[in-house]
């Protein structure tokens with residue numbers, strides 16, 4: 001779609017949303033007041049909107065629209081369900097000593113049901129969920145965190161006083177949702193619950209409902225990818241462009257490796273050989289101590305976490321590939337190069353003694369295979385659009 005048309009569509013949609021009643025029921029009347037109360041100026045807010053517009057891969061002409069979308073976030077009801085998980089995805093967004101604009105925007109969203117942050121418990125919590133699904137039937141965004149035990153093992157995740165299973169709750173909530181997001185790797189791909197031998201038969205959300213699910217993986221995903229997903233929906237009201245694994249390409253279109261700050265050292269053949277060595281002190285590439293950045297599609301190397309403070313590679317540990325399907329099985333051991341595993345498995349044990357010293361050939365061929373497969377699947381998906 002041409003940019004002009006995209007812009008006009010977003011403008012029309014925001015106009016429609018503006019005419020809807022604000023359903024958020026927080027203390028602050030509007031987002032401006034909420035930001036002011038937390039010491040965030042209009043100027044900071046517009047800077048944030050500019051950064052978010054760039055994150056969403058939109059041109060700068062969209063900055064005022066992104067700001068408007070954030071201001072209208074209170075018009076969109078959100079139901080957030082927890083399944084089998086650690087709540088790290090919610091924590092990634094909500095926990096900070098000084099609230100970021102991302103966390104404030106998320107707070108401003110009309111969060112109709114979220115087990116971690118709501119005050120209700122027991123019967124009242126169950127009633128809240130039923131009410132939210134009824135009241136906002138066909139309008140709410142459903143966000144689900146966690147893998148979901150399925151089939152004969154559904155009962156492994158039994159929730160609340162009514163004794164419904166997680167799979168049942170997810171299916172019911174998905175039925176009348178306007179858009180569905182799987183937040184985090186567990187919900188997107190099964191996560192650690194689904195790692196071999198997957199004792200509870202944990203499944204991704206997309207295997208529980210037959211409605212389209214947008215995957216926002218990561219363990220956890222960054223606050224930008226969660227809030228950006230909501231803003232994109234507010235702006236356009238349609239599915240974003242997705243890759244082969246249903247991840248939005250604005251967030252998961254490039255490899256970690258492509259924009260990594262240590263990439264120059266990789267290209268120069270300068271590697272950390274073991275944690276704490278001189279290479280580590282010099283900030284060399286972490287491939288030989290297990291970095292999976294070359295195989296992992298995400299924007300961590302561009303955006304970082306915790307308000308750009310840091311991210312694993314900056315902190316000195318390699319990427320573990322947490323936004324890729326089945327990464328617990330395919331990317332481990334996390335502190336060894338994938339090249340070692342390829343020799344040990346793909347070549348049927350022949351050359352299992354090979355180590356990261358031989359990574360040149362292995363890495364390049366594995367990366368090439370990975371990229372070619374990704375590109376081919378993406379092309380197939382694109383042709384279907």
Ligand code: SF4
Pocket residue numbers: 256257258260261262263264266284285286287291292293294313318319
């Ligand atoms: S292998 Fe890892 S540390 Fe090295 S450049 Fe790539 S992403 Fe960065």
